[in-house]
Amino acid sequence: MNPAPAHLELTTAPHVHAPISTPRVMYEVVAALLPVIAAAAYFFGVTAILMVATGAAVAALTEWAFSDRQGLGTLRDGSALLTGALLALTLPPALPLWMVALGAAVAIALGKLVLGGLGHNLFNPALVGRAFLQAAFPTTMTTWSAPGQGFWHIESATVAPPMLHAAVDVVSAASPLGLVKFEQKTTELLPLVTGNVAGSLGETSAVVLVVVGVVLGLRKVFDWRLPVATLATVVVFSGVLWLFGLSPSPAFMLSSGGLLFGAVFMCTDPVTTPVTAKGAWYFGLGVGVLVVLIRNFGGLPEGVMYSILLMNAATPLLNRVSQPRRLGG
Amino acid sequence: MGDFAGAVAILAGLCLFFGVVLALANSKLKVWQDPRVDDVAGKLPGANCGACGQPGCRAFAEQVVAGKLAPGKCTVSSAGIIADIAGLLGVEAGGDEKRVARLACAGGKSAVRDIADYRGLGSCGAAAVVAAGGRACPWGCLGLGDCARSCNFGAIVMKSEGLPVVDVGKCVACNDCVVACPLGLFSLRPMSDQILVQCSTPLAGPMAREMCQVACDACGRCALDAPAGAIEMVGGLAVVRAAGFSDVKSTLRCPTGAIQWVEAGQFALPKRVALRALSLGRLHARAG
Amino acid sequence: MSHDNGPSLWSTFSAGLWRENPIFAIVIGLCPTMAVTNTVTNALVMGVATAFVLMGSSAMVSALRKVTPGPVRITIYIIIIATFVSAVDWALAALLPLAHKQLGAFISLIVVNCIILGRAEAFAARNPVLPSVLDALGMAAGFTLAMLMISTPREILGSGTLLGLPLFGPRFEPWVIMVLPPGGFLTMATELTILAWWRHRSAERQALAEAT
Amino acid sequence: MSAPEPTSATLIGTLTLAGLLSGLVLVGVFQSTKPLIAANRAAAMEAAVTRVVPGAVKAASYERVDGKVRASQVAVGASSDKPMAYAGLDKAGKVVGYAIPAEGPGFMDTIRVLYGYVPGAGTIVGMEVLDSRETPGLGDKIYKDADFVANFKKLDSKPEIVGKKKGTKSKPNEIDFITGATISSKAIVKILNGSAAQWAEPLAAGATPTQGKQP
Amino acid sequence: MDDLVWIFANASVINNFTLAYFLGLCPFFGVTNRIDTAFRLGVANLFTLLITSLSATLLDRYVLVHAPYLQLISYIVVIAGTVQFVEMAIKKLSPALFRALGIDLPLITTNGAILGLALFQSSKGYGLVQGLVYALGAGVGLTLAMVIMAGLREEIEFAPISKLLRGVALNFFVAGMLSLAFMGFAGLFAKG
Amino acid sequence: MSRLLPLSARATFAHGVHPAEHKEATHASVIERMRFADTYVLALSQHIGAASKPVVRVGQRVERGQLIAEPVGFVSTALHAPVAGTVAAIEPRPLPAGKSGLCIVVRRDPFDSQRFTDQITSRYPPGDADDLIQRVQHAGIVGFGGAAFPSHVKLSVPEGKRVRDVFLNGCECEPYLTCDHRVMVERPQAVLRGAELVRQQVHAERVYIGVEANKPDAIAALRAHIPALSPIEVVELTVKYPQGAEKMLIDAVVHRRVPAGKLPIEVEAAVQNVATAAAIADLVDLGVPLVERVVTVTGPGIARPANVLVPIGTPLRELLDHCGGLLPTARQVVLGGPMMGLAQKDLDVPVTKGLSGVLALTEPATWLQEQPCIRCGRCLDACPMFLNPQRLALMVRHERTEDLEALHLRDCFECASCSFVCPSNLPLVQLMRVGKGLLRRQQEAA
Ligand SMILES: Cc1cc2nc3c(=O)[nH]c(=O)nc-3n(C[C@H](O)[C@H](O)[C@H](O)COP(=O)(O)O)c2cc1C
Ligand SMILES: Cc1cc2nc3c(=O)[nH]c(=O)nc-3n(C[C@H](O)[C@H](O)[C@H](O)COP(=O)(O)O)c2cc1C
Ligand SMILES: Cc1cc2nc3c(=O)[nH]c(=O)nc-3n(C[C@H](O)[C@H](O)[C@H](O)COP(=O)(O)O)c2cc1C
Ligand SMILES: Cc1cc2nc3c(=O)[nH]c(=O)nc-3n(C[C@H](O)[C@H](O)[C@H](O)CO)c2cc1C
Ligand code: SF4
């Protein structure tokens, strides 16, 4: 007689699985954010760390509060943490922490949970949070404090009590995109690449973002087509306009604003972008065109967030028109 | 004052113009549709269940008004509504005898051996493609309730034995559960078919009984006890051939209780009959 | 739906107030509900103006229901409604010029408020004048109530004021989004959710009470 | 349920009748509210004129035809198919400046403004936004932000108004933009520059400053 | 030319009739459950908008000069009459299309976007060509919003969403996020 | 795409996945025979097509290799006694993967020498190549590649069609399995002889033997025996799953794509498994019908992994016992490879002609909890049929049968590449199967 187990287990094929899992993918992206957070802390000081911590914590708390609350619930997959951290990194430094918290709560509750949670949201949750903040507090959200004011420097605005704005104005600096748009001044490329310019926490250092993006792409954490299509479209489209004097140079377009950050971390969000390969190209094309249009002809200096959200909205349609053609069909 | 008249004229003129256009359209572009279709459709339950064989209630209404179907073909409507529609159209109510969904298996958790653990999607369709689930009998009910989920009328409840129980009062014979069961265990039967073989295994003899306590082991007693031709043994199973057959005698010697006389709902036997069946059948079988 | 065995006059009126609230239950008349609820004052004025048009047109439609030929009835209803709207428009411009300016084109757009044509078709065209007017009154009241419910949080959060009066200190940071289009949609969505939850709970309670 | 089919004549008749009746009602209501509405408009506009043209207490309407300015028969505040300007008159009935309505695209939608203008020197002496859909909290600062409105209390429109980043204005023809609403600020500047360019010469060339029609 | 571009951009996306002006919301929520219905109704609306723009310009120019205050009622009579005529025609010529649009056709009459277009184009003083471009923009914007919304709604049908949220509330949440995204078009081509 | 790049010299197909191979336990295990069992259970339906019809009675004596059931119609084959003994029963029995069907039960005669009888060799005289099709059918040869398709059907070229190339499938792309590998290494001449027989039968110009690069000894063994100027060529393929699926193999070697829903004959190709070819050679040269096959028994839950030549009908339990039995840690027994194989609940089922491997696994595939789909698109990039498994799975869950048709569910051949790569561990193939059942039942109902 066999010492066989009394009950064999029946599971469906395949009986082997690739060594990947959704939580693992999420935590890889979280890990990839660490250098970005480090760069933010280098330029904007301890404020950056406070903001990222607030965003991640509130996002996680919101996810937990609305999920089944059995143990960690859906927190375990790490996506809420990621959303919160990403949101914080797209915010201007010195934004009151209560706004960061509000944004994170909105990102998870409105951007994600209302629609059914992980995998079902239609819009990038972090950007829903950011768009909410941008629409709610337009002035505060376009006030940029200058980099390099010392590591331990904390603006009074950052710690303003909830619902109130800071009594004292922050030492503000115009962002490179704001400078082009409203004062027709371009910024040198070098500071843009290293990141020593005004802007949102995570977006300023182009070099860090490029390295992180390449690593994530090579590790197949995301679909490389999405960022490549986006960036290529911006380069080509703005390049053409640049020849006619209608746009800053493609190099400037690439390295300024939230484009690289968006391309690496947000255009690549699997949930809100097309599943098909062709759809990914369309998506990147759409984001690229919209970014160039909004930056050069729109009322806003920066359009990455809105471009991504708009293409998120179009994603179900893109999926539909880009169904793969079956083999031999 | 001219202003005044002008203004009134403008409006009246506009209205006159559209009056003429619409009147013309009304007479030239009119599409006649039997208004009774709307009336009948309004009375139907709107469940769009398809039990009548039509793609939906409105299509059924069109067929009824056209005289192609009897109102009674709608199995969902109450008799009152059917009579109402029949009265409206001046036709016979028609319709067939009430049919209900019947399950050809009684192998609940305690009757059939569990020989493996199925892990995965909790639907019968999914379990059926993984070694037909963990129960020993590959023909029997998987117990995961696809039928209950498919029933739009709430007529099927999964009972603790892991078997679906049909509430014959609610069942409208829509055929959904018949399609939903991956093993094809459901069929629609007239209510007057009261002798049911509640098993589907072709296995016979001890192999069948070892696998499941209530299996039809093809002993053939029921066929012998029934009038000639009413019950036949086919491929290791008893099959009731006679329509409206309800002779309880034929079930009494069944050693496993696989063949049953049911009054209304399956698995809900009148106590008296159940006891008789037990004493005569099961004990008999155990002794032998 | 004839009047004799129909519902009582009171229930005809009260239906629109809550049970069949045009906004929260039937979900029509959404345009003004989104467009003019960024301040409570606007919502109120709009509610009153709509109420007037609704009652007037319901009465007219009901009175003329026997002589209105089917194929052109919508056009006729629209003429009736537009007549009342124009009158209200001018009356507001004459009497409350400021409110008129605030509401702008939305007064004219009362013509296309679905509630009005909807009630004309669904109720007034089939019922005598009195119930029709009561129905209109109930619907208008329900509409106004709903608009108030939506405009209150929008104004408080979005401007930090209520009926134009500042509520918080000068350091309050208003949530501008609340007075913008997304704020309208999101406020409505949130209130609908709360209502659904509340209805669900009371239904559960009732079921519980019946069971015990 | 099925009623007898109405004839075409009935359809046409009822519809025309409805139009006729409605026309009667409307004309009636309109005629009775018209004077009040006109008075409201005039009063509102006159009030606006007196706000943007300091020293004025009354307004009179002018229109521009073929590059010339002349007194207009159109009442103050009423709409006209010609470009209009309102003279601000002091107590003595002397023209102290003109209030000119102008419009152009803003951040969200068309912005309509009324600005006070003194011909000759081409000085702008006041500005008021009549109508705009600019973003509350941002673009609406063009009329809510006292600092911004104050820019137009005394502003040279010649050769042209120039906007500067907040706190950097230095010349009489410069204004401070609103932080966070640069676009709306620019829109105002563009509207004023465009309008002033059209009115400067005709007004300077001297309108016949006859008394306008009193409201 | 520049002007026409701005008119088009303004009507289609910047001040989208549905998402920014809130016109025709009831049919917007009513017909956006399927992409193809949304698209068909969007196109139907587009044509109605073009016809309305044309009629409104003609009315303004030739009929209403003497009684501009009858604008509202004249517009609406024209719209109602036209829509009712179109409805009868479709019913006759293409019963399939009629069945597909079902009750939605009369909704065009009460679609605020149509009356809104007529009123706005007149108050903005647009001429014939500008009016038509404005109508085209409005129609395209309307269709765009409806088709996108329908795409999103077809997607959420599959999501595990609580019963409390399903239905109208959910649609409003989605519309809210969509209009948030559309704010990105603010100020496009405004050339401040 | 990759074949356009000069860098990747080896041929392959687009999409697909690369699971860990796990072949080391048995790839060097010489094929061994096992002790005879007492009872053999032979399902009448061993293959796709109509079940065979018994030609023996209960109680009758049968010799080893004797015909016990004959084909019914064209797509049907014969069945032979794997041992000499008596027919104990003809009755329904549980079969692998929860199926069931009529079986002939043969009780072995413990005193018989178990030689193939003369009778059988004389029925198929060696050297008579006149009608290979008939003989293959009556020898009960079915494809060893997994689908157990009657091989003679593929040997007969339909009217108006032609076969330009024959492909011998030696990919064995499923992890763990090494039975084809061993056949190629140990019996290269039989494989090549079979290849030539098949080629002549279908009048093909060439034979390609596709072997993945992870079997260098098999490639070498085959190449060593190919005579000069032979139309047979061994093609070394990149290691990728499911290279062995016939459409992928043809695409990989000659870049011809079989039209959707069609058979390889549409692109003038015929595919046979290498072991099938060897069986055909054995039939022609030695006159033996198909009564046994090589099965790989492996996995972390088996005491002694091995490649075993097993008589058809051997109870699974006996086969496992031959390999030392299941270890106490074993929690799953899978019939077939780990990608497409089916979990087994009952060890009393018999070995069938289509069985290529038995895996004893210790770690159920549910080690990963199912997560919501994150729409990452990995499944689309894996699917060798270029389907959209993500959408298909969604539509199955919501029973949208029209959409299933539109998304070409029928083209899915259940290779499980999609499930393999899904980071959320969705049971995608299972859903594909459920969906096909749904379509079938709905069609039946209509
Ligand atoms: C991914 C991402 C998307 C962003 N999208 C927007 C946007 O759509 N609009 C915006 O104003 N700022 C956006 N930001 C912030 C701006 O990119 C950045 O801070 C910009 O330089 C602001 O310039 P400004 O001060 O001229 O507005 C985004 C940032 C990130 C990281
Ligand atoms: C939701 C939203 C609404 C806005 N509305 C206006 C507006 O009405 N007027 C305006 O000038 N800028 C508006 N802006 C801001 C402009 O996009 C832009 O950031 C600003 O004009 C830059 O000015 P700054 O360089 O002085 O900060 C808005 C921004 C957002 C996000
Ligand atoms: C996913 C998949 C993988 C397969 N892998 C192999 C394989 O590795 N070796 C093989 O011989 N047949 C494999 N097959 C079967 C082949 O498609 C084909 O049916 C077989 O090679 C034909 O030969 P046969 O009839 O001799 O079995 C596979 C089929 C599928 C669907
Ligand atoms: C490559 C990658 C990028 C991601 N980007 C975002 C993002 O931009 N915003 C976000 O909220 N979540 C992001 N996520 C996390 C996750 O997809 C997100 O929480 C879901 O959208 C929630 O359903 C990302 C995940 C991955 C793997
Ligand atoms: S699904 Fe089955 S049980 Fe339910 S009503 Fe239809 S036939 Fe009856």
Ligand code: SF4
């Ligand atoms: S033996 Fe019969 S009753 Fe028992 S489980 Fe199988 S089919 Fe059901």
Ligand code: SF4
């Ligand atoms: S969909 Fe089918 S063919 Fe495609 S990868 Fe999945 S199982 Fe294979």
Ligand code: SF4
């Ligand atoms: S691989 Fe899995 S998670 Fe990714 S899209 Fe496919 S089903 Fe969804």
Ligand code: FES
């Ligand atoms: S009120 Fe219903 S569409 Fe506007």
